[in-house]
Amino acid sequence: TQQWRGVVEEYRDLLDIPTGTPAVTLREGGTPLVHSEWLSGLTGAEVHLKVEGDNPTGSFKDRGMTAAISVAVHEGAKAVVCASTGNTSASMAAYAAKAGLKPLVLVPEGKIAAGKMAQAILHGAQVIMVRGNFDDCLAMARGLSQAYPVALVNSVNPVRLEGQKSAAFEVVDMLGDAPDYHLLPVGNAGNISAYWLGYTQYAELGEATKRPVMRGFQAEGASPLVTGEPFPDPETKATAIRIGNPASWHLAEKAAKESEGRFAAVSDDQILAAQRELASHDGVFVEPASAAGVAGLLQELARGESYRGSTVVITVTGHGLKDTATALEAFSAGGAGIVDTVVDAEVDAAAAAAG
Ligand code: F0G
Secondary structure, X not given: OOOOOOHHHHHHHHOOOOOOOOOOOOOOOOOOEEEOHHHHHXXXXXXXXXXXXXXXXXEOHHHHHHHHHHHHHHOOOOEEEEEOOOHHHHHHHHHHHHHOOEEEEEEEOOOOOHHHHHHHHHOOOEEEEEOOOHHHHHHHHHHHHHHOOOEEOOOOOHHHHHHHOHHHHHHHHHHOOOOOEEEEEOOOXXXXXXXXXXXXXXXXXXXXXXXXXXXXXXXXXXXXXXXXXXXXXXXXXXXXXXXXXXXXXXXXXXXXXXXXXXXXXEOHHHHHHHHHHHHHHHOOOEOHHHHHHHHHHHHHHHOOOOOOOOEEEEEEOEEHHHHHHHHHHHHHHOOOOOOOOOOOOOHHHHHHHHO
């Protein structure tokens, strides 16, 4: 049997990358669409989770990165650079390692989850911590790529979106048509833009009869697409989406407008509660930022919005193991306390403790 070939080979004819570009792949994509009994029950809709934490480095970034690194190698790059809140750097470092490129990473000091930092370091990246936020890091990465022979692989590189749009193809391939609604977290706004490209392309090709309404959710403390103004000092516990001035702002607004969708903000408490509920109801453990779409759906229900009878896809963007510290902090702050009963190594002792 043939295994899944990865995003570039599975969808090569649909991606705008130079003909004959050899694929640098870790067999990313092909992620599961998991039916959520919990959210379907709450909404009266069929709600599916696109579980992007199942990608090789644990986030959706691998879809864009296989494309960006493949093209960078094809074009003769020897080094690559990105700014990141953690997942892009983890992904870039892995694909750069696979391709034999030198990876340079710029991250906001003290704001990167431990799992992501470990990935970048172990894959051999040079990690530079910046006294500033993601937006500052992105400006520096752009500057470095202009002044030095190092290829920029942030989503301002259009090849990234070409790879990332494959997630929309997969959703349609699995459901047989586009869903009615697609909800997802939004930070730098590349992913929502890429989904819209993918859904639009599939509709034009006749692979889908419609395009979904796109609803993007940002953290309250970093919600420029909701307020319409950049946030000079973005702040949220969902560090992956701690971004004040999204690079794909206009493309994301276009996606919302053309789909008759919108952006909304959710609080950190809503995000962390959604993370816990998703883990305990559906068995899907995602990182805090990744729960923003689920938090968004719950908020809309609370506000009286109806999804009854529709098909809904929510992208959960990254794996819960990326940031266990925030998850456990929020869990104990939630009042339950962390259950870590210690007993002697005897059956009776365990039975007594378990009640
Ligand atoms: N969810 C996760 C887990 C992310 O890492 C990101 C972005 C997003 C959502 C938002 O996606 O930026 O396309 O709107 N992370 C980037 C990074 C910024 O550097 O890893 P977006």
